[in-house]
Every structure is written in structure tokens, then in C-alpha cells.
Amino acid sequence: MAQKQSSDQPSVQELIAKASNKKRKKIIEKLIPIILFLIASVSVLTTFGIIGTLITETVIFFSRIPVLDFIFGTEWFPFANTEPQYGILALIAGTLKVTFIAVIVAVPFGIGSAIFLSEYASDNVRRIIKPILEVLAGIPTIVYGFFALTFVTPLLQQIIPELKIFNALSPGIVVGIMILPMIASLSEDAMSAVPSSIREGALAMGSTKLEVALKVVLPAALSGIIASVVLAVSRAIGETMIVSLAGGSTPSFDLDVTGSIQTMTAYIVQVSSGDAGYGTTIYYSIYSVGFTLFLFTLVMNIIAHVISKKYREEY
């Protein structure tokens, strides 16, 4: 029984129109995307800020030190009173030594754990181990640095007596432990993404689990695994506190891992925590080193991106 609405009561439509205040709403709906876009552009501005500051300060540095001396020089003695030397190769050598040792530690253990977690472990075991790897990944690097200096170095000195207090070996191993969870969890993701039907096919043909893991899953997930290693290398190159605490501060262009070294990151920390005055060549040198470091990690990240995009096997 439809009762006719009395004319003095507003219709539902009018009520909605009244309550919703269309004009204000329209302005908000127009304004919000603009505000959000401005917020989103902060991240772009950050990148421009990083590149901009690094380049402008590096240009000032190169107006005082010849570019070629910087790129090809093998001596890094910025604090020398008479003839300071700025040869970045000495710092790069330190960085690469640490990175290389880290990769030797992290890749076998990381991929080994990834295979175990993805191919052998039961769900229960995985539920215990994965959070522990996350804890390992969440430990601040300063704690790792302290661990390298006060535990790993003395331990290594008992095996290699000629090892100095500051060396490349100990921070290298500890950086390896730091990037291990990253390789393990990213590789495990890549391997878990391989569909089970392929695994089951291989098992039905009589393969053992190991053969499935090494001959079927590993090749299928290879691009993801390599990308994870490249990303981890980029992390190792940019790692700062471990090498600052345990690596020392004597850059040297050689292959010795038992003696004191200095990495690019550790140099930046050394200069910043001392008091190199604003405007001195040493002050500008940290930007040139930072720029080199930035280029290294950028190239690594791009390589990782390309590998995981281009060579991914789709199922």
C-alpha cells in the first residue's frame, strides 16, 4: 500500500543532495589527486637530490684534482701534508675484496638454504626457519660490525696468526652473513614460483629429489637466483658500519686480505666523523667517493632488474 508522500517532506533524493554538499566534494575530489601526486613526487625529488648533490660537489672536487688521477690512481693518501693522493682504485680494491669474500660465504650457504627450504623442508620446519632468517636480516649492521671486530677477528687470529686486528677477511665473512638471508629468501621465492607440476613430472619419471632440485628447479629459477645474488652484491658494496669497525682505515691497492684495508663507504665515515672543514678538498672528496659508490650500486641494481625481467621463464 503505497502512501503518497506529503509535499512538505523532502524526498530521499533531496536529502542525499543536501547532506552530501556537492560543491565541497567536487573540490576535494579534484584536489586530492594533485596533493597525492605532489607527495609521490618526493621520492623522485630524492633521487634528483642525490644525483644533483653528488654531481655538483664532485665537479668542485674535479676542479682541484684531475679526473684521470682519480680514476686511475692507485694511491689514496688524502691526509698527507705535502702531496695528497686521490686514487680511487685503492678504495675500490678494498670494497671489492670485502664483497668478494662476502659472496664466497653467502652464495653457497644462501642457495643451499634456499634449496633446503623450498625442496626438502616440511611446512613446519619452514615455519620455524624463515622467521629466524628474518631476524638475521633485521639485525642492525652496527651489531654485525661489533661482532666482526670482537668475535670473528679474534677467532680468525687463532687460525691465521699473521692476521691484523683490522683486515678484509673478518668484515668480508660478516658481510657475507649479513647478505645471506637476502639471497636465501629471494632465491627461495624464485624456486617456490616454479610450478609443482614440473616437479611432479620429474619425480614421476623416477628422479630423486636432488635431481629434481638441481636439474629441473634450479635451471628454471636461475634468473631469479642470479638476480638475488646481484642485489646482495649491491648491498655488500654499500655496506658501511661493518667495514668501518672491522676493516681499518689504510686503503691499499693489492690482493692481501689479512692486512688493514679501507672501503669507499668506510672512507666517507672516517672523514665525516673526523673534522674535515667545510670547503676543503677532503670534504669534497667524500662526494666523489659517494658518487663512485652510487654508480657501482646503480649498475648492480639495473643488472638485477634486467636479469629478473628479461630472462624470467613464464609458466
Place this chain on the structure above:
Amino acid sequence: MNYVNHKSVIKRMNKRLIVNRVFKTIFFIATLFALVVLAVLFYRIITQGIGYITPDFFQNFGSRFPEKAGIKAALIGSIWLMCVVAPVSIILGVGTAIYLEEYAKKNKLNDFIRMNISNLAGVPSVVFGLLGLTIFVRALSLGNSILAAGFTMSLLILPVIIVAAQEAIRAVPQDVREASYGMGATKWQTITQIVLPSAIPGILTGAILALSRAVGETAPLVVIGIPVIIQFLPENLLSQFTALPMQIYDWAKRPQAEFQFVASAGILVLMAFLLIMNSIAIFIRNKFQRKY
């Protein structure tokens, strides 16, 4: 006639199974390695540091003498720092995520923003320190204050928060949004009243994990010149301050053996700080996460 030589099959199969078992053990040991390292690390730090955790340790400022050294200034400083980093990074991160997930059309500019965020996540923290030193400390002349350090740290963890917030927003199913539009809600109403409430647990979990990274990050603080020995508590956002990782770094560098124990005690405080933050994150994830 026998097509299959059973003897040789069994012999080869046994060998393959043994190899399988050997490698399973090897992979298991590789996994154990990480766990053992973690156990040793915790054992060392707890046994070294626990003796120095006294009420005095929390009430004293930094000192040249190990027995007098305390963590008060660093602990309070870290809390101040978080009070800047948390709002700044969450507003910027969630805003960016809403823009990318709800508004951004597929065009070159937005692709560039996305690519830029993933690249930013790979920039070493020490480089963010250089950015902070040039822009916040010098150009905006904030000095080595809480604000300068807070802005630097916010930019550092921004990519992590953006990605976490994007995932949380993406997990809200399209149906719910469409139902909201169907009821006559505008886009912004849908976002604030439908999408965000169900995405907030995920966003908060990601944000707290990112913040706990900022608590332990040392390199940017060193680069922007945060002092170590501070004998007063910060009064406002432009005050000088010191933070937990800076204090630990300073103690770890000192040659006297006693400072090793003080550093361990400092690390214990830092780890407790992180543990509390992570527990909150896990609590939020388990309690409030809605499944569709």
C-alpha cells in the same frame, strides 16, 4: 626375456638415493649455519652486556670512563628521532602508495615514479647521509639536529614503506571498492572509509618494520655529523642529540676492553627496542588483519 636388468637398476638407484641423502644433509647444514651464527651472536652479546645493564646505565650520560658510561641521552635521542621519522615517512609513504595504486594511470611519468622507487631502495644508506648533509644540514641550515636526521632517515626508509603500503592497498579486493561506488560514494570517500581501514594493519606492520630499520641505521647519522658524547637531553626538534647506534659505534671503537662490555650492553638496549617494535608489528598483523 628380461628387458630390465633388476640388479643394475637397484644398484644405481641405491647410489642415487645415497647421493640425494648426502646432499639433503649438506643443504640442511647450510641452513643451520645461519641459525648457529645467530645463536652465537646473541650468546656473546648477552653474556658480555647483561652485567652492565643496571639502573645507573639508564640514568647516566656518555662518559670517557666505562663504569660511568650510560645510555640515557642515546635512548631518549632515538625516541625523539622516531617521533620525527614515523609521521613524516608514514604520511609520505602512504600518500605515494595511494597515488600509485588508486589514481596513477598507466603512463610514462607514473612508470618512471615506480621505477625510481625501486632504484631508491637500492641506494646505500651512506649516500642518503651525503644527501642529508648537503640539503638538510647545510642548505636548509638545520644543523645536526633531530629534524635534519629525522628527514634523512625518513627518505631512507620511504621506499620500504611505499612498497608495504602498496601491497596492503592492493590486497583490498576490487569488489569492495565497486560496492562502495555503487552506494554513491566518491573515490576519496571510498579510499578513506573503505580501502584504508582494511589496509591499515598491513600498512602499520610494514611501517613499523621499516621504522625498526631506521632505529638501527648508523651510517647516515655519522655522515650528517651527529655528535656522540652529549651531556643533556634534547629540548626541541632543533636540538643536538645522539642516538643508540651512534653511541654503540663510539663505544665499539674505543680501545679499552671494558668498553666492549658497555657496547654489548648498549646493543642489548637497542635489540630490546627493536624487539618491542617488532612484537607490536606482529601483534597488529595477527590481531587486525582481515582476510577476504
